[in-house]
Amino acid sequence: SREEVTYFGAGPALLPTDVLENAAKALLDYDHTGLGIAEHSHRSQHATDIINNAKADLASYLDIPDDYDILFMQGGGSGEFSATAYNLVGAWVTRKKAEILEQLGVKSEEDANQEELVSALKKAVESELKLDYLVTGSWSLKAYQEAGRLLGPEHTNIATDSRPINDGKFGKIPEESTWKLSKNPAMVYYCDNETVDGVEFPKFPDVLAPKADGTGPIVVADMSSNILSRRIPVKNFSVIFFGAQKNLGSTGVTVVVIKKSLLPPACPQPSPSLMRKLGLPIPPVVFSYETIAKNNSLYNTLSIFDVYIAGQVLKKLLKTFPDKVDGQQAIADKKAALIYGALEAHPDIYKIVPDKSARSRMNICFRVTKDNDTDKAEAYFLKLGTSFGLTGLKGHRSVGGIRASNYNCIPLAGAEKLVRFLHDFAQP
Ligand code: PMP
Numbered sequence: 001s002r003e004e005v006t007y008f009g010a011g012p013a014l015l016p017t018d019v020l021e022n023a024a025k026a027l028l029d030y031d032h033t034g035l036g037i038a039e040h041s042h043r044s045q046h047a048t049d050i051i052n053n054a055k056a057d058l059a060s061y062l063d064i065p066d067d068y069d070i071l072f073m074q075g076g077g078s079g080e081f082s083a084t085a086y087n088l089v090g091a092w093v094t095r096k097k098a099e100i101l102e103q104l105g106v107k108s109e110e111d112a113n114q115e116e117l118v119s120a121l122k123k124a125v126e127s128e129l130k131l132d133y134l135v136t137g138s139w140s141l142k143a144y145q146e147a148g149r150l151l152g153p154e155h156t157n158i159a160t161d162s163r164p165i166n167d168g169k170f171g172k173i174p175e176e177s178t179w180k181l182s183k184n185p186a187m188v189y190y191c192d193n194e195t196v197d198g199v200e201f202p203k204f205p206d207v208l209a210p211k212a213d214g215t216g217p218i219v220v221a222d223m224s225s226n227i228l229s230r231r232i233p234v235k236n237f238s239v240i241f242f243g244a245q246k247n248l249g250s251t252g253v254t255v256v257v258i259k260k261s262l263l264p265p266a267c268p269q270p271s272p273s274l275m276r277k278l279g280l281p282i283p284p285v286v287f288s289y290e291t292i293a294k295n296n297s298l299y300n301t302l303s304i305f306d307v308y309i310a311g312q313v314l315k316k317l318l319k320t321f322p323d324k325v326d327g328q329q330a331i332a333d334k335k336a337a338l339i340y341g342a343l344e345a346h347p348d349i350y351k352i353v354p355d356k357s358a359r360s361r362m363n364i365c366f367r368v369t370k371d372n373d374t375d376k377a378e379a380y381f382l383k384l385g386t387s388f389g390l391t392g393l394k395g396h397r398s399v400g401g402i403r404a405s406n407y408n409c410i411p412l413a414g415a416e417k418l419v420r421f422l423h424d425f426a427q428p
Helices: 017-028 045-062 076-104 114-128 138-151 272-277 289-294 304-320 325-344 374-387 412-426
Strands: 068-073 131-135 156-161 187-191 219-222 239-243 254-259 350-352 363-368 402-405
Touching (some): 045 068, 068 076, 068 289, 076 187, 076 219, 254 289, 325 412
């Protein structure tokens, strides 16, 4: 039964039982309307209220300032690999255009000599347009590859790659002093927590921090697998995105937190015809941040049910933790410390995969080396764990091993149960 199982899957992940019980009722009859939440129109007041409440609660929980907007999108984290590239390239062209118009001494695009403007922009695109990626694991690698596919590899730059300093494998974050950032990149992209490789940035990188005058690089982060688990300096980011299916809710919605200075009126996307002249792609309309923001996430039919679940999870978090994300962070850190502690207590049985300096608090990846037969030991570990109700512990198929995903919904008692199992399994 549900009570007997602690599920450590990497996503979709556990959801609070009371949230699911309420959601089950809401699926049949939402708020005494006689109609289920998945049946109500996305144009109804119910839908708008659910979206606005979820936005307000997320902003409250994470202290997201007023100069940010929150978007609910579809297409998952993978969709955002494309959306970030498309939209941030558009924003780069808008900024570059303003610079060139100033150099040409004209006030608006209409007043400019179009040939002159396009030719100057083309030159800038060819010589300067770069998207920088910090490649520290499988997901940032995928995002980098997608940008190369959409824009051409000549417009992407791996500012750092952790594999060469770690025997060809992910598991470390290279020293910031070795990063090779481009001069004026359209964005610097990184994945705050690499779900497959168990690598988490211990803190916001110093070299990406805004300067005293507020200027700094455009930083984009994928926080799919550690959002809501620790405090983040939101103002250092231009875009933060995350799929809901780990710490926020059910599969089906992706959240984008975006600085309003990247949206109209401050930064309208260039016209499709200009982008075509420059040989650059424009986003499909459902991936256009501008379009989604203008329509309060309701440009097209959104799964309001999924936003409702996310909203209920946020309400529960706010109720449980008066000090909001700091309260959840204390528990997340404690659970991770307990599990790593148990692994470290038996170095001849368990080998933690990532370097200590970059260990994820959310996805705890290790190998079981008992009796020098890892395959056999891990198969036995998984089988025995399952018999005790510890499930979802198999590592990602690309890397193997064991992965305990220690998301917010794993209770302290669940982490403690895993810890006891780790000790018991290590006994001869
Ligand atoms: N980024 C990270 C960090 C992830 O863990 C995942 C999925 N596990 C993705 C992106 C891709 O998300 P999706 O499957 O929703 O496309």
